[in-house]
Amino acid sequence: MKLIIFAGTPGSGKTSIVKYVIEELKNNYKLFFVKFDCLKTEDDKFVAKRYKISTVKKLAGELCPDHYTALEIPKILKENQDKDIIILETAGLCLRCSPYVKEGLGINILDVTSGDPSRYGPILTDADVVAISKGDLISQAEREIFRANVLMVNKKATLIEVNGLTGEGAVDIIEAIKLSLEIKTEKLTLKHSMPSAICGYCYGNKIIDEKAVNQRYLAGKELKSLVPNLNCGRCGFKSCNEFIRAVLDKKAKKKQCPFIK
Protein backbone atom coordinates (compact mmCIF):
# COMPACT_ATOMS: atom_id res chain seq x y z
CA MET A 1 0.00 0.00 0.00
CA LYS A 2 1.21 3.48 -0.87
CA LEU A 3 0.22 6.76 0.75
CA ILE A 4 0.32 9.76 -1.57
CA ILE A 5 -0.16 13.15 0.08
CA PHE A 6 -1.13 16.14 -2.04
CA ALA A 7 -0.60 19.41 -0.18
CA GLY A 8 -1.05 22.97 -1.31
CA THR A 9 -2.82 26.21 -0.54
CA PRO A 10 -6.51 26.60 -1.42
CA GLY A 11 -6.94 27.37 -5.10
CA SER A 12 -3.50 26.10 -6.09
CA GLY A 13 -4.99 23.39 -8.27
CA LYS A 14 -4.67 20.29 -6.03
CA THR A 15 -8.07 18.82 -6.73
CA SER A 16 -7.83 19.48 -10.48
CA ILE A 17 -4.58 17.54 -10.76
CA VAL A 18 -5.73 14.79 -8.39
CA LYS A 19 -8.68 14.14 -10.71
CA TYR A 20 -6.38 13.55 -13.69
CA VAL A 21 -4.18 11.28 -11.58
CA ILE A 22 -7.13 9.25 -10.32
CA GLU A 23 -8.54 8.93 -13.84
CA GLU A 24 -5.34 7.35 -15.07
CA LEU A 25 -4.60 5.12 -12.05
CA LYS A 26 -8.06 3.75 -11.31
CA ASN A 27 -8.01 1.14 -14.06
CA ASN A 28 -4.94 -0.64 -12.74
CA TYR A 29 -4.92 0.06 -8.99
CA LYS A 30 -7.38 -0.11 -6.09
CA LEU A 31 -7.66 3.51 -5.01
CA PHE A 32 -9.01 5.34 -1.98
CA PHE A 33 -9.39 9.11 -1.95
CA VAL A 34 -9.62 11.09 1.30
CA LYS A 35 -10.22 14.81 1.19
CA PHE A 36 -9.48 16.99 4.18
CA ASP A 37 -10.97 20.44 4.53
CA CYS A 38 -11.94 22.83 7.29
CA LEU A 39 -15.63 23.48 6.94
CA LYS A 40 -17.03 22.14 3.70
CA THR A 41 -16.31 20.15 0.57
CA GLU A 42 -18.17 18.21 -2.10
CA ASP A 43 -15.07 16.91 -3.89
CA ASP A 44 -15.29 13.48 -2.29
CA LYS A 45 -18.76 12.96 -3.75
CA PHE A 46 -17.68 14.33 -7.13
CA VAL A 47 -14.72 11.96 -7.34
CA ALA A 48 -16.74 8.98 -6.16
CA LYS A 49 -19.43 9.64 -8.75
CA ARG A 50 -17.16 10.33 -11.71
CA TYR A 51 -14.39 7.81 -11.14
CA LYS A 52 -16.29 5.13 -9.23
CA ILE A 53 -13.77 4.75 -6.42
CA SER A 54 -14.34 4.86 -2.67
CA THR A 55 -13.82 8.24 -1.08
CA VAL A 56 -14.35 10.00 2.23
CA LYS A 57 -14.31 13.60 3.38
CA LYS A 58 -12.91 14.65 6.73
CA LEU A 59 -13.75 18.11 8.06
CA ALA A 60 -11.50 19.54 10.75
CA GLY A 61 -13.98 22.07 12.08
CA GLU A 62 -12.46 23.77 15.09
CA LEU A 63 -9.11 22.02 14.84
CA CYS A 64 -6.08 22.95 12.75
CA PRO A 65 -6.64 20.75 9.67
CA ASP A 66 -3.05 19.54 9.57
CA HIS A 67 -3.15 18.33 13.17
CA TYR A 68 -6.47 16.73 12.38
CA THR A 69 -5.01 14.99 9.33
CA ALA A 70 -2.22 13.42 11.37
CA LEU A 71 -4.74 12.31 14.00
CA GLU A 72 -6.87 10.60 11.35
CA ILE A 73 -4.13 8.84 9.37
CA PRO A 74 -3.93 5.68 11.53
CA LYS A 75 -7.68 5.15 11.14
CA ILE A 76 -7.50 5.70 7.36
CA LEU A 77 -4.71 3.16 6.96
CA LYS A 78 -6.42 0.60 9.18
CA GLU A 79 -9.71 0.82 7.26
CA ASN A 80 -8.09 0.54 3.82
CA GLN A 81 -5.65 -2.35 4.09
CA ASP A 82 -7.07 -3.78 0.85
CA LYS A 83 -6.19 -0.73 -1.25
CA ASP A 84 -3.09 -0.27 -3.42
CA ILE A 85 -2.87 3.52 -3.30
CA ILE A 86 -4.38 5.96 -0.81
CA ILE A 87 -4.58 9.50 -2.16
CA LEU A 88 -4.84 12.07 0.59
CA GLU A 89 -5.55 15.70 -0.18
CA THR A 90 -4.81 18.13 2.66
CA ALA A 91 -6.52 21.43 3.40
CA GLY A 92 -3.26 23.37 3.17
CA LEU A 93 -3.82 26.53 5.12
CA CYS A 94 -0.75 28.14 6.55
CA LEU A 95 2.76 28.63 5.26
CA ARG A 96 4.02 26.57 8.20
CA CYS A 97 1.88 23.50 7.37
CA SER A 98 3.72 20.21 7.56
CA PRO A 99 1.62 17.34 6.29
CA TYR A 100 4.12 14.81 4.96
CA VAL A 101 5.20 11.44 6.34
CA LYS A 102 8.54 9.76 5.76
CA GLU A 103 6.91 6.59 4.48
CA GLY A 104 4.70 8.30 1.88
CA LEU A 105 5.15 10.43 -1.24
CA GLY A 106 4.72 14.15 -0.53
CA ILE A 107 3.54 16.25 -3.47
CA ASN A 108 3.29 20.04 -3.11
CA ILE A 109 1.05 21.71 -5.65
CA LEU A 110 2.53 25.21 -5.79
CA ASP A 111 0.83 28.08 -7.57
CA VAL A 112 3.44 29.94 -9.64
CA THR A 113 1.59 33.22 -9.11
CA SER A 114 1.86 32.92 -5.34
CA GLY A 115 5.05 34.96 -5.01
CA ASP A 116 8.35 34.17 -3.34
CA PRO A 117 8.75 30.41 -2.67
CA SER A 118 11.16 31.03 0.22
CA ARG A 119 8.17 32.09 2.36
CA TYR A 120 6.92 28.53 2.48
CA GLY A 121 7.82 26.09 5.25
CA PRO A 122 7.88 22.29 5.27
CA ILE A 123 4.94 22.04 2.88
CA LEU A 124 7.43 23.03 0.18
CA THR A 125 10.83 22.29 1.69
CA ASP A 126 9.92 18.70 2.66
CA ALA A 127 8.06 17.79 -0.52
CA ASP A 128 9.36 14.92 -2.68
CA VAL A 129 7.64 16.39 -5.73
CA VAL A 130 6.90 20.05 -6.36
CA ALA A 131 4.20 20.47 -8.97
CA ILE A 132 4.20 24.05 -10.22
CA SER A 133 0.76 25.08 -11.41
CA LYS A 134 -0.70 27.91 -13.47
CA GLY A 135 2.49 28.47 -15.48
CA ASP A 136 0.41 29.44 -18.48
CA LEU A 137 -0.47 32.70 -16.76
CA ILE A 138 3.02 34.13 -16.47
CA SER A 139 6.02 34.74 -18.72
CA GLN A 140 8.63 32.06 -19.45
CA ALA A 141 11.23 34.15 -17.66
CA GLU A 142 9.20 34.43 -14.47
CA ARG A 143 8.65 30.67 -14.57
CA GLU A 144 12.38 30.07 -14.86
CA ILE A 145 13.05 32.47 -11.98
CA PHE A 146 10.39 30.72 -9.90
CA ARG A 147 11.88 27.29 -10.64
CA ALA A 148 15.33 28.49 -9.60
CA ASN A 149 13.91 29.91 -6.37
CA VAL A 150 12.11 26.64 -5.58
CA LEU A 151 15.30 24.64 -6.15
CA MET A 152 17.09 26.97 -3.72
CA VAL A 153 14.80 25.94 -0.86
CA ASN A 154 14.32 22.31 -1.90
CA LYS A 155 17.28 20.88 -3.77
CA LYS A 156 16.10 17.28 -3.82
CA ALA A 157 12.56 17.61 -5.11
CA THR A 158 11.45 16.60 -8.59
CA LEU A 159 9.96 19.67 -10.25
CA ILE A 160 7.00 19.10 -12.55
CA GLU A 161 5.05 21.80 -14.39
CA VAL A 162 1.37 21.00 -14.18
CA ASN A 163 -1.79 22.49 -15.58
CA GLY A 164 -4.99 21.68 -13.69
CA LEU A 165 -7.12 22.66 -16.67
CA THR A 166 -5.45 20.53 -19.33
CA GLY A 167 -3.95 17.77 -17.19
CA GLU A 168 -0.43 18.54 -18.39
CA GLY A 169 2.08 17.10 -15.95
CA ALA A 170 -0.25 14.42 -14.57
CA VAL A 171 1.72 11.78 -16.48
CA ASP A 172 4.89 12.78 -14.66
CA ILE A 173 3.16 12.75 -11.27
CA ILE A 174 1.87 9.26 -11.98
CA GLU A 175 5.41 8.19 -12.88
CA ALA A 176 6.62 9.47 -9.48
CA ILE A 177 3.77 7.63 -7.72
CA LYS A 178 4.67 4.38 -9.47
CA LEU A 179 8.31 4.75 -8.45
CA SER A 180 7.51 5.58 -4.80
CA LEU A 181 7.89 2.99 -2.05
CA GLU A 182 5.24 0.91 -0.32
CA ILE A 183 4.57 1.44 3.38
CA LYS A 184 6.45 -1.20 5.33
CA THR A 185 5.90 -0.09 8.94
CA GLU A 186 2.78 0.16 11.06
CA LYS A 187 3.57 3.52 12.66
CA LEU A 188 4.23 6.43 10.33
CA THR A 189 6.52 9.38 11.12
CA LEU A 190 5.95 13.02 10.21
CA LYS A 191 8.84 14.54 8.27
CA HIS A 192 8.62 17.72 10.30
CA SER A 193 6.90 18.80 13.52
CA MET A 194 3.52 20.50 13.23
CA PRO A 195 3.10 24.22 13.90
CA SER A 196 1.95 24.77 17.47
CA ALA A 197 0.00 27.14 19.59
CA ILE A 198 -0.76 26.77 23.26
CA CYS A 199 -2.30 29.88 24.59
CA GLY A 200 -5.53 31.36 25.84
CA TYR A 201 -6.77 31.79 22.30
CA CYS A 202 -6.49 28.04 21.81
CA TYR A 203 -8.89 27.65 24.71
CA GLY A 204 -11.39 29.96 23.07
CA ASN A 205 -10.58 33.39 24.46
CA LYS A 206 -11.79 36.20 22.18
CA ILE A 207 -10.84 39.30 24.13
CA ILE A 208 -7.66 40.79 22.75
CA ASP A 209 -6.04 41.63 26.05
CA GLU A 210 -3.00 40.11 27.76
CA LYS A 211 -4.76 39.56 31.07
CA ALA A 212 -7.78 37.91 29.49
CA VAL A 213 -5.59 35.60 27.39
CA ASN A 214 -3.60 34.51 30.44
CA GLN A 215 -6.67 33.92 32.56
CA ARG A 216 -8.21 31.75 29.87
CA TYR A 217 -4.93 29.90 29.41
CA LEU A 218 -4.68 29.01 33.09
CA ALA A 219 -8.30 27.90 33.26
CA GLY A 220 -7.87 25.87 30.10
CA LYS A 221 -4.64 24.28 31.32
CA GLU A 222 -6.38 23.11 34.46
CA LEU A 223 -9.19 21.44 32.52
CA LYS A 224 -6.67 19.98 30.08
CA SER A 225 -5.05 18.07 32.89
CA LEU A 226 -8.41 16.58 33.88
CA VAL A 227 -9.63 15.41 30.46
CA PRO A 228 -8.22 12.18 28.94
CA ASN A 229 -7.16 13.82 25.66
CA LEU A 230 -8.55 10.83 23.75
CA ASN A 231 -11.05 12.76 21.60
CA CYS A 232 -13.49 9.92 22.28
CA GLY A 233 -16.54 12.08 21.64
CA ARG A 234 -18.53 10.93 24.70
CA CYS A 235 -18.94 14.52 25.91
CA GLY A 236 -20.72 15.32 22.65
CA PHE A 237 -17.80 17.24 21.17
CA LYS A 238 -15.35 16.10 18.48
CA SER A 239 -12.24 16.74 20.55
CA CYS A 240 -11.20 17.35 24.16
CA ASN A 241 -10.04 20.84 23.22
CA GLU A 242 -13.44 21.67 21.79
CA PHE A 243 -15.02 20.43 25.01
CA ILE A 244 -12.69 22.60 27.11
CA ARG A 245 -13.59 25.66 25.05
CA ALA A 246 -17.27 24.97 25.41
CA VAL A 247 -16.96 24.60 29.19
CA LEU A 248 -15.02 27.87 29.49
CA ASP A 249 -17.57 29.60 27.26
CA LYS A 250 -20.26 28.25 29.59
CA LYS A 251 -21.81 26.26 26.77
CA ALA A 252 -21.15 22.86 28.36
CA LYS A 253 -20.77 21.39 31.83
CA LYS A 254 -17.68 19.69 33.23
CA LYS A 255 -19.68 16.63 34.16
CA GLN A 256 -20.39 15.90 30.47
CA CYS A 257 -16.96 14.31 30.35
CA PRO A 258 -17.17 10.85 31.93
CA PHE A 259 -13.49 11.00 32.87
CA ILE A 260 -13.76 14.06 35.11
CA LYS A 261 -14.63 13.13 38.69
Next chain:
Amino acid sequence: MDKNIKKITILSGINKFGEKEKFEKIEIKKGEIIAIVGPTGAGKSQLLYDIEKLVQGDSKSKRTILANGKEASKKLRFDPKRKLIASLAQSMNFLTDISVKDFLSLHLKARGKKFDLELIKEVIEEANEITGEPILPETNLLNLSGGQSRALMISDVANVSISPVILIDEIENAGINKEKAMQILVEEGKIVLIVTHDPILAFSADKRIIIKNGGIVKVLETTLKERGIGHYFNWVGNYSLKIREKIRNGEKVKKVKLFCEPIE
Protein backbone atom coordinates in the same frame (compact mmCIF):
# COMPACT_ATOMS: atom_id res chain seq x y z
CA MET B 1 23.95 20.10 -23.03
CA ASP B 2 20.85 21.86 -24.26
CA LYS B 3 22.58 24.53 -26.31
CA ASN B 4 24.11 21.77 -28.41
CA ILE B 5 20.85 20.54 -29.84
CA LYS B 6 21.07 21.47 -33.50
CA LYS B 7 18.48 19.13 -34.95
CA ILE B 8 15.32 17.37 -33.82
CA THR B 9 13.97 14.41 -35.72
CA ILE B 10 10.42 13.13 -35.27
CA LEU B 11 10.02 9.43 -36.07
CA SER B 12 6.41 8.45 -36.76
CA GLY B 13 4.06 6.83 -34.28
CA ILE B 14 0.33 6.26 -34.18
CA ASN B 15 -2.75 8.47 -34.08
CA LYS B 16 -5.55 8.17 -31.54
CA PHE B 17 -7.17 5.34 -33.50
CA GLY B 18 -3.97 3.34 -33.47
CA GLU B 19 -3.33 3.94 -37.17
CA LYS B 20 0.28 4.52 -38.25
CA GLU B 21 1.20 8.09 -39.07
CA LYS B 22 1.77 8.65 -42.79
CA PHE B 23 5.36 9.87 -42.73
CA GLU B 24 8.73 8.36 -41.98
CA LYS B 25 10.62 11.17 -40.39
CA ILE B 26 10.47 14.92 -40.00
CA GLU B 27 13.68 16.85 -39.42
CA ILE B 28 13.72 20.24 -37.78
CA LYS B 29 16.99 22.17 -37.77
CA LYS B 30 18.34 25.10 -35.76
CA GLY B 31 17.07 28.38 -37.18
CA GLU B 32 13.98 26.82 -38.76
CA ILE B 33 10.41 27.82 -38.10
CA ILE B 34 7.81 25.08 -38.14
CA ALA B 35 4.11 25.86 -37.95
CA ILE B 36 1.83 23.33 -36.28
CA VAL B 37 -1.76 23.48 -37.49
CA GLY B 38 -4.91 21.49 -36.88
CA PRO B 39 -8.30 21.66 -35.19
CA THR B 40 -8.63 22.01 -31.41
CA GLY B 41 -7.96 18.76 -29.58
CA ALA B 42 -6.24 17.34 -32.66
CA GLY B 43 -3.12 16.37 -30.73
CA LYS B 44 -0.81 19.39 -30.87
CA SER B 45 -0.08 19.13 -27.13
CA GLN B 46 0.88 15.47 -27.47
CA LEU B 47 3.50 16.37 -30.10
CA LEU B 48 4.91 19.11 -27.88
CA TYR B 49 4.98 16.70 -24.95
CA ASP B 50 6.83 14.11 -27.05
CA ILE B 51 9.46 16.67 -28.03
CA GLU B 52 9.92 17.98 -24.48
CA LYS B 53 10.36 14.46 -23.14
CA LEU B 54 12.53 13.24 -26.03
CA VAL B 55 10.33 10.15 -26.04
CA GLN B 56 11.48 6.79 -27.35
CA GLY B 57 8.23 5.01 -28.15
CA ASP B 58 7.14 5.28 -24.52
CA SER B 59 4.41 7.89 -24.88
CA LYS B 60 0.77 7.60 -26.02
CA SER B 61 1.75 8.43 -29.60
CA LYS B 62 4.59 5.88 -29.71
CA ARG B 63 6.77 8.38 -31.53
CA THR B 64 10.51 8.65 -31.11
CA ILE B 65 12.25 11.99 -30.96
CA LEU B 66 15.95 12.13 -31.84
CA ALA B 67 18.27 14.92 -30.74
CA ASN B 68 21.05 15.56 -33.25
CA GLY B 69 20.11 12.35 -35.02
CA LYS B 70 20.49 10.13 -31.96
CA GLU B 71 18.25 8.83 -29.19
CA ALA B 72 18.72 10.98 -26.10
CA SER B 73 20.65 9.43 -23.23
CA LYS B 74 18.80 8.64 -19.98
CA LYS B 75 20.86 11.38 -18.35
CA LEU B 76 19.65 13.99 -20.84
CA ARG B 77 16.05 12.80 -20.76
CA PHE B 78 15.67 12.89 -17.00
CA ASP B 79 17.97 15.78 -16.13
CA PRO B 80 15.88 17.97 -13.78
CA LYS B 81 17.59 21.15 -14.96
CA ARG B 82 16.82 20.42 -18.56
CA LYS B 83 14.00 22.30 -20.20
CA LEU B 84 14.01 21.73 -23.91
CA ILE B 85 11.08 23.93 -24.78
CA ALA B 86 10.56 27.55 -23.71
CA SER B 87 7.04 28.71 -24.35
CA LEU B 88 5.17 31.90 -25.11
CA ALA B 89 1.41 32.04 -25.01
CA GLN B 90 -1.29 34.59 -25.45
CA SER B 91 -2.44 34.03 -21.87
CA MET B 92 0.89 35.09 -20.36
CA ASN B 93 1.35 38.25 -18.36
CA PHE B 94 4.14 39.72 -16.31
CA LEU B 95 3.18 39.56 -12.65
CA THR B 96 6.32 40.83 -10.90
CA ASP B 97 6.45 44.39 -9.58
CA ILE B 98 9.94 45.27 -10.78
CA SER B 99 11.77 47.36 -13.40
CA VAL B 100 12.64 45.77 -16.76
CA LYS B 101 16.37 46.09 -16.00
CA ASP B 102 16.13 44.45 -12.56
CA PHE B 103 13.87 41.75 -13.93
CA LEU B 104 16.30 40.78 -16.69
CA SER B 105 19.16 40.69 -14.19
CA LEU B 106 17.03 38.39 -11.96
CA HIS B 107 16.47 36.11 -14.91
CA LEU B 108 20.19 35.99 -15.65
CA LYS B 109 20.85 35.16 -12.00
CA ALA B 110 18.25 32.35 -12.07
CA ARG B 111 20.16 30.89 -15.01
CA GLY B 112 23.38 31.01 -13.04
CA LYS B 113 24.85 33.90 -15.02
CA LYS B 114 26.48 37.07 -13.74
CA PHE B 115 24.93 40.51 -14.10
CA ASP B 116 25.59 41.59 -17.69
CA LEU B 117 24.53 45.14 -18.51
CA GLU B 118 25.44 44.74 -22.19
CA LEU B 119 23.19 41.71 -22.62
CA ILE B 120 20.36 43.41 -20.77
CA LYS B 121 20.62 46.44 -23.05
CA GLU B 122 20.65 44.14 -26.08
CA VAL B 123 17.50 42.35 -24.92
CA ILE B 124 15.69 45.66 -24.49
CA GLU B 125 16.97 46.97 -27.85
CA GLU B 126 15.78 43.88 -29.70
CA ALA B 127 12.41 44.06 -27.99
CA ASN B 128 12.11 47.64 -29.19
CA GLU B 129 12.67 46.51 -32.77
CA ILE B 130 9.37 44.71 -32.75
CA THR B 131 7.09 46.94 -30.74
CA GLY B 132 5.68 50.40 -31.48
CA GLU B 133 6.23 52.17 -28.14
CA PRO B 134 9.84 51.83 -26.89
CA ILE B 135 10.57 50.03 -23.60
CA LEU B 136 12.97 51.72 -21.18
CA PRO B 137 15.18 49.91 -18.63
CA GLU B 138 13.42 51.72 -15.78
CA THR B 139 9.90 50.90 -16.96
CA ASN B 140 8.01 48.69 -14.51
CA LEU B 141 6.94 45.30 -15.92
CA LEU B 142 3.41 45.86 -14.69
CA ASN B 143 3.16 49.09 -16.71
CA LEU B 144 4.08 47.56 -20.07
CA SER B 145 1.34 47.35 -22.69
CA GLY B 146 0.28 43.99 -24.12
CA GLY B 147 2.44 44.48 -27.21
CA GLN B 148 5.46 45.63 -25.20
CA SER B 149 5.11 42.65 -22.85
CA ARG B 150 4.95 40.23 -25.75
CA ALA B 151 7.98 41.91 -27.39
CA LEU B 152 10.01 41.71 -24.18
CA MET B 153 9.04 38.06 -23.65
CA ILE B 154 10.17 37.20 -27.18
CA SER B 155 13.48 39.02 -26.89
CA ASP B 156 14.11 37.50 -23.46
CA VAL B 157 13.34 33.99 -24.66
CA ALA B 158 15.63 34.51 -27.66
CA ASN B 159 18.58 35.93 -25.74
CA VAL B 160 18.39 34.72 -22.13
CA SER B 161 16.60 31.37 -22.14
CA ILE B 162 18.79 28.29 -22.58
CA SER B 163 16.07 26.25 -24.22
CA PRO B 164 16.93 25.44 -27.83
CA VAL B 165 13.27 25.11 -28.82
CA ILE B 166 10.80 27.95 -28.59
CA LEU B 167 7.11 27.17 -28.69
CA ILE B 168 4.79 30.00 -29.59
CA ASP B 169 1.13 29.48 -28.98
CA GLU B 170 -0.76 31.95 -31.14
CA ILE B 171 0.31 35.59 -30.88
CA GLU B 172 -2.32 37.11 -33.12
CA ASN B 173 -3.19 40.77 -32.80
CA ALA B 174 -0.47 41.27 -30.29
CA GLY B 175 0.61 44.73 -31.42
CA ILE B 176 4.06 43.55 -32.52
CA ASN B 177 5.89 43.15 -35.83
CA LYS B 178 5.43 39.40 -36.15
CA GLU B 179 7.85 38.80 -39.01
CA LYS B 180 10.65 40.66 -37.20
CA ALA B 181 9.84 38.71 -34.04
CA MET B 182 10.33 35.40 -35.92
CA GLN B 183 13.56 36.77 -37.40
CA ILE B 184 14.96 37.53 -33.95
CA LEU B 185 14.28 33.99 -32.77
CA VAL B 186 15.80 32.46 -35.90
CA GLU B 187 18.91 34.65 -35.69
CA GLU B 188 19.56 33.37 -32.19
CA GLY B 189 19.63 29.86 -33.64
CA LYS B 190 16.47 28.63 -32.00
CA ILE B 191 14.15 25.99 -33.35
CA VAL B 192 10.80 27.73 -33.48
CA LEU B 193 7.57 25.79 -33.25
CA ILE B 194 4.52 27.90 -33.71
CA VAL B 195 0.95 26.76 -33.18
CA THR B 196 -1.03 29.11 -35.38
CA HIS B 197 -3.47 29.61 -38.20
CA ASP B 198 -2.43 33.21 -38.74
CA PRO B 199 -1.23 33.79 -42.36
CA ILE B 200 1.74 35.95 -41.31
CA LEU B 201 3.06 33.42 -38.82
CA ALA B 202 2.17 30.24 -40.76
CA PHE B 203 3.69 31.52 -44.00
CA SER B 204 6.86 32.77 -42.32
CA ALA B 205 7.48 29.15 -41.35
CA ASP B 206 9.58 26.83 -43.47
CA LYS B 207 7.11 23.98 -43.14
CA ARG B 208 3.65 23.28 -41.70
CA ILE B 209 2.88 20.11 -39.79
CA ILE B 210 -0.81 19.25 -40.02
CA ILE B 211 -2.29 17.30 -37.15
CA LYS B 212 -5.62 15.50 -37.11
CA ASN B 213 -7.03 12.87 -34.77
CA GLY B 214 -3.92 12.75 -32.64
CA GLY B 215 -1.57 12.11 -35.55
CA ILE B 216 0.52 14.00 -38.07
CA VAL B 217 -1.24 13.65 -41.41
CA LYS B 218 0.78 15.93 -43.68
CA VAL B 219 3.87 18.10 -43.85
CA LEU B 220 3.68 21.01 -46.29
CA GLU B 221 6.67 23.07 -47.43
CA THR B 222 5.78 26.76 -47.59
CA THR B 223 5.67 27.83 -51.24
CA LEU B 224 7.21 31.04 -52.54
CA LYS B 225 3.71 32.32 -53.30
CA GLU B 226 2.63 31.61 -49.74
CA ARG B 227 5.65 33.50 -48.45
CA GLY B 228 4.63 36.43 -50.62
CA ILE B 229 1.13 36.32 -49.16
CA GLY B 230 2.60 36.25 -45.66
CA HIS B 231 4.79 39.29 -46.43
CA TYR B 232 1.77 41.16 -47.73
CA PHE B 233 -0.24 40.46 -44.60
CA ASN B 234 2.72 41.48 -42.48
CA TRP B 235 2.89 44.76 -44.38
CA VAL B 236 -0.82 45.27 -43.69
CA GLY B 237 -0.17 44.40 -40.06
CA ASN B 238 2.62 46.99 -39.77
CA TYR B 239 0.44 49.52 -41.49
CA SER B 240 -2.17 48.77 -38.87
CA LEU B 241 0.46 49.14 -36.12
CA LYS B 242 1.19 52.66 -37.36
CA ILE B 243 -2.51 53.49 -37.23
CA ARG B 244 -2.61 52.12 -33.67
CA GLU B 245 0.17 54.55 -32.73
CA LYS B 246 -1.78 57.44 -34.20
CA ILE B 247 -4.84 56.44 -32.20
CA ARG B 248 -2.71 56.04 -29.07
CA ASN B 249 -1.30 59.53 -29.61
CA GLY B 250 -4.79 60.98 -29.86
CA GLU B 251 -4.56 61.81 -33.55
CA LYS B 252 -7.20 61.60 -36.25
CA VAL B 253 -6.79 59.22 -39.20
CA LYS B 254 -7.88 60.67 -42.53
CA LYS B 255 -7.13 58.07 -45.20
CA VAL B 256 -5.89 54.51 -45.71
CA LYS B 257 -5.07 52.64 -48.91
CA LEU B 258 -5.24 48.84 -49.21
CA PHE B 259 -5.58 46.45 -52.15
CA CYS B 260 -7.29 43.04 -52.03
CA GLU B 261 -8.14 40.26 -54.46
CA PRO B 262 -10.33 37.17 -54.03
CA ILE B 263 -8.67 34.21 -52.26
CA GLU B 264 -7.62 31.19 -54.35
